[in-house]
Amino acid sequence: MEGTELSAYTEPSAYYDEAAVERWAVEADKRPGRTAFQRDRARVLHSAALRRLAGKTQVVTPGTRSQAWDPSPRTRLTHSLECAQVGRELGAALGCDPDLVETACLSHDLGHPPFGHNGEQALNEVAQSCGGFEGNAQSLRLLTRIEPKRFVRDEESGDLVSVGLNLTRAALDAATKYPWPRGAHPADPASPKFGVYEDDRPVFDWIRKGAPGTRACFEAQVMDWADDVAYSVHDVEDGLHAGHIDPNCLHADPERREIFAVAIGRYVPADTDPEELAEALDRLLDQEWWPHGYDGSAVAQARLKDATSQLIGRFCLAAEGATRARWGSGRLTRYAAELVVPRQTRHECAVLKAVADRYVMQRAEQERLRADQRIVVAELAEALTARAPEGLDPQFRALFDAADDDQARERVIVDHIASLTDASARSLHDRLTARRT
Numbered sequence: 001m002e003g004t005e006l007s008a009y010t011e012p013s014a015y016y017d018e019a020a021v022e023r024w025a026v027e028a029d030k031r032p033g034r035t036a037f038q039r040d041r042a043r044v045l046h047s048a049a050l051r052r053l054a055g056k057t058q059v060v061t062p063g064t065r066s067q068a069w070d071p072s073p074r075t076r077l078t079h080s081l082e083c084a085q086v087g088r089e090l091g092a093a094l095g096c097d098p099d100l101v102e103t104a105c106l107s108h109d110l111g112h113p114p115f116g117h118n119g120e121q122a123l124n125e126v127a128q129s130c131g132g133f134e135g136n137a138q139s140l141r142l143l144t145r146i147e148p149k150r151f152v153r154d155e156e157s158g159d160l161v162s163v164g165l166n167l168t169r170a171a172l173d174a175a176t177k178y179p180w181p182r183g184a185h186p187a188d189p190a191s192p193k194f195g196v197y198e199d200d201r202p203v204f205d206w207i208r209k210g211a212p213g214t215r216a217c218f219e220a221q222v223m224d225w226a227d228d229v230a231y232s233v234h235d236v237e238d239g240l241h242a243g244h245i246d247p248n249c250l251h252a253d254p255e256r257r258e259i260f261a262v263a264i265g266r267y268v269p270a271d272t273d274p275e276e277l278a279e280a281l282d283r284l285l286d287q288e289w290w291p292h293g294y295d296g297s298a299v300a301q302a303r304l305k306d307a308t309s310q311l312i313g314r315f316c317l318a319a320e321g322a323t324r325a326r327w328g329s330g331r332l333t334r335y336a337a338e339l340v341v342p343r344q345t346r347h348e349c350a351v352l353k354a355v356a357d358r359y360v361m362q363r364a365e366q367e368r369l370r371a372d373q374r375i376v377v378a379e380l381a382e383a384l385t386a387r388a389p390e391g392l393d394p395q396f397r398a399l400f401d402a403a404d405d406d407q408a409r410e411r412v413i414v415d416h417i418a419s420l421t422d423a424s425a426r427s428l429h430d431r432l433t434a435r436r437t
Helices: 002-008 036-045 049-055 078-093 100-107 118-127 136-148 169-174 199-207 220-241 247-250 253-266 274-285 298-327 343-359 364-387 394-402 406-419 423-435
Strands: 150-155 159-162
Touching: 036 100, 036 169, 049 220, 078 100, 078 298, 100 150, 100 169, 100 220, 118 159, 136 199, 136 247, 136 406, 159 169, 169 199, 169 220, 199 220, 220 298, 220 343, 247 253, 247 343, 253 274, 253 343, 274 343, 274 364, 298 343, 364 423, 394 406
Parallel strands: none
Antiparallel strands: 150 159
């Protein structure tokens, strides 16, 4: 199977044109025989940004324990690795280059700051005067500018300028979940979701050359669904391991109503009928492999892991079957098709997200922790703004010194904070605020 997969993608140009494998800065291959997308995947795997995800919150803060045993909760890194495995297999089954999809999956959370989505919201408040903060836009910025791998000489100034990892156009496009700038969401201009900051528009416009409007490429759609599948399933698994989710509660009407309200508030359109969500939950509860009880024993852990595998297979096979039914049996790449996920499958996935949200993220101690994290981000930004370039790492100090105006300097501070892990953000905060007081 592995040999078949590799031989099928030895020449990506057979299915991806020259524009897809073009890089912003031209560079020669180091070793013959590797495809452009294999090189992309290797660059992301070896990046410091990927390693830092080990210290960034997914749902449960790294290093915390909630029971006598260690549930080993997932981090952004383990989530990204699991997302990559799901996306690689689904993409390959649909005819995408598997290395290309895996690169997108490994890259999709690189720009997320410390403290998960809570940190993202706090940093967005800090960054309002320089264009806001969005984790996906930050990922693009990191891949194309911040992560030091390739430098080119600026034709006008003669200075060396970073081009980040210098990935191919197709890889950067595949990693772009929201291919539009701030305020340009195709369905909701007020949406906080966007994929590029204004000062990154030149490389974004290059990436999107020839793309149809704000439509994400097929590989990005596969990455997006793999992300949904991975975190919806694994967050429930982590919640059960940690003892936060009681499977019996999913049969009680009051608990179910709360779950459906969370789903409608965050994960499905607001006009979704709660009865559809009830049917989705019941379909899952009716499966022979569903974990109706969990006591932490080895047998229970194995059964839970089987349920996780069953759910991932269920969600991916549903998308694969529906997409093939719509677009046929050929290789589906770039803008030749769109991923089709059945409505019932999306509802099942949304219900799982809502279960984890209700029983893990909405716990009282989590809200207290999130409030403290928001204070850390705000005070850290304030301290860095007052003291910069003091407190900045050498890479960001140089960018701060070279910045043209206050907005550019503020963006450098935001970039620095976004690069920190949970622990390093707290450490830097403690050091700078202790000096201030």
